[in-house]
Amino acid sequence: MNRTRLLAPIAGLVVFFSAWEALVRAFDIRPFVLAKPSRIVRYLAQFPDDYLRASLTTMRHATLGFAVAIVVALMVGAVMAASSFLEQATQPVLTLIAVTPFAAYIGSVKIGLGAFSEKPVIFIVALVSLPAFTFAAADGMRGADPSSRELLASVDASAWEVMWHLRLPSALPSLFTAAKYNTGLALVVAYLAERGTGGLGEIGARAFANNEGDRLWAAILSMAILGTISLVLLNLLQRAVMGWHASQRTQRS
Amino acid sequence: MPTAVTLRGLRKSFGNLETISGIDLEIAEGTFVSVIGPSGCGKSTLLRVVAGLETASSGDALVYGEPAIAARRRKQVAIVPQHPGLLPWRTVRANARLLLDINTKANGSTTTDPIELLERVGLTAFLDAHPHELSGGMQQRVALVRALALGAPLLAMDEPLAALDEITRSEMRVMLNQLVEGRGVTTIFVTHSISEAVALSDRVLVTSPRPARIVADIAIGLGRPRPDDVDDDPQFFELCSRVRHALQEGAR
Numbered sequence: 001m002n003r004t005r006l007l008a009p010i011a012g013l014v015v016f017f018s019a020w021e022a023l024v025r026a027f028d029i030r031p032f033v034l035a036k037p038s039r040i041v042r043y044l045a046q047f048p049d050d051y052l053r054a055s056l057t058t059m060r061h062a063t064l065g066f067a068v069a070i071v072v073a074l075m076v077g078a079v080m081a082a083s084s085f086l087e088q089a090t091q092p093v094l095t096l097i098a099v100t101p102f103a104a105y106i107g108s109v110k111i112g113l114g115a116f117s118e119k120p121v122i123f124i125v126a127l128v129s130l131p132a133f134t135f136a137a138a139d140g141m142r143g144a145d146p147s148s149r150e151l152l153a154s155v156d157a158s159a160w161e162v163m164w165h166l167r168l169p170s171a172l173p174s175l176f177t178a179a180k181y182n183t184g185l186a187l188v189v190a191y192l193a194e195r196g197t198g199g200l201g202e203i204g205a206r207a208f209a210n211n212e213g214d215r216l217w218a219a220i221l222s223m224a225i226l227g228t229i230s231l232v233l234l235n236l237l238q239r240a241v242m243g244w245h246a247s248q249r250t251q252r253s
Numbered sequence: 254m255p256t257a258v259t260l261r262g263l264r265k266s267f268g269n270l271e272t273i274s275g276i277d278l279e280i281a282e283g284t285f286v287s288v289i290g291p292s293g294c295g296k297s298t299l300l301r302v303v304a305g306l307e308t309a310s311s312g313d314a315l316v317y318g319e320p321a322i323a324a325r326r327r328k329q330v331a332i333v334p335q336h337p338g339l340l341p342w343r344t345v346r347a348n349a350r351l352l353l354d355i356n357t358k359a360n361g362s363t364t365t366d367p368i369e370l371l372e373r374v375g376l377t378a379f380l381d382a383h384p385h386e387l388s389g390g391m392q393q394r395v396a397l398v399r400a401l402a403l404g405a406p407l408l409a410m411d412e413p414l415a416a417l418d419e420i421t422r423s424e425m426r427v428m429l430n431q432l433v434e435g436r437g438v439t440t441i442f443v444t445h446s447i448s449e450a451v452a453l454s455d456r457v458l459v460t461s462p463r464p465a466r467i468v469a470d471i472a473i474g475l476g477r478p479r480p481d482d483v484d485d486d487p488q489f490f491e492l493c494s495r496v497r498h499a500l501q502e503g504a505r
Contacts, residue, residue, distance in 0.1 A: 145338065147334050147336055147338040148338045148340060150306065150332075150334070151332065151334065151338050151351075151352075152355060153306070154304065154305075154306060154325060154330065154331075154332045154352075155325075155328050155352050155355050155356050155359070155403070156325065156326040156328075156356045156359065157355045157356055158356070161355050161356070165340070165351070165354070165355065166340070169340070169342045172342075242342075243383075244341045244342045244383045244384075244385065245341070245342075246385075249385070
């Protein structure tokens, strides 16, 4: 990585946090409304273990939900790519899931699956991530090169062989795009569903209830760091898995 | 010599559109047969029926005595499409063995090591390269190796050199002759190029405009092994001229 590519994002973040600090100081904003970055960092430094543990819990919830969503999306996507009737039958269900505000049914799901259990958190993360993953999987699989499909048909490839050798790799670019979109969403869903189960969401909910501004903003900043790390990891994974794809080879001048 | 391909009263229609009209043909084992005809006449459809990728509307298409579709399923037909169709995520080495990795129970005893073939076509230095790192000619060489590695007795090629520049086409033509000659493989080669058809083939079948029927069957007596400079042979020009006239006659 050249120096400019490393320095540019650092410079952007320094400007952002400096502006934030200056804004809070200039308007004397209460910490509960918006804490200064320096104050948040000081607070995080006092309780590093608590926030690290909570971050790992939130990461686990989001990752497990993600994994469940991807597995289900690949199965449903394969069915959608294979049959236009089933695609038309599935689309409205996925659209309903996508447009229904998850925050409205979190409570009901938690009561149904166990208020202090991780299950409802993972379930809701998976449910909310499912539509984007499924549409991406179906589009990618359907877009597999027709001449390659025919080539595999010429040696009587089974449906599984076509899936493994052609459709799945063809769906990777759109699946990674969906994963990037879903990363932030999954973390937000996990945060909002975590009350009573540990994780940054629980810290945030308690801090909000107790009017603890520093604690609340420390949880929010931890979420932001978690999201950034997740996206960096996702980009590294994409580069490792999809080095053959034009998107991973093209460098902007 | 045994018959590799038999077509009897072969017709093919797509809805009301008739693309092949009553073709009867026998191709002897080990011969290289080119099919040449006007654009859109149905010669690629003919190849697809022989390769078992399309069913005939009526008539028979037999490969070594069995229906073409059954032969394809048993990996008795290797296809080289117009576009190489290499999978971009697989290396050259992995692309070359793609057809061997699929439906493995149908692999016969005549399969050839794709690495050995890649060496023969001069791609040893590119075994771990991905398709985007290769030129068009190199990609087509990998597609050819992928088909030959199957060891199928019938090779069906659909304008495989059409997208290449003239110099690469000429090199590929020589390479194709060297690879196919002496292997006992029967080849059906669809092309638009008269010189390509004459330089490569033992027989050239000229088809009419759609619906395709065979209007001329020209034996190419240029001998085997075919010399690399066959296109300097006066007989080559004479044969090209015969094919051209047959095409013109067929179009009337």
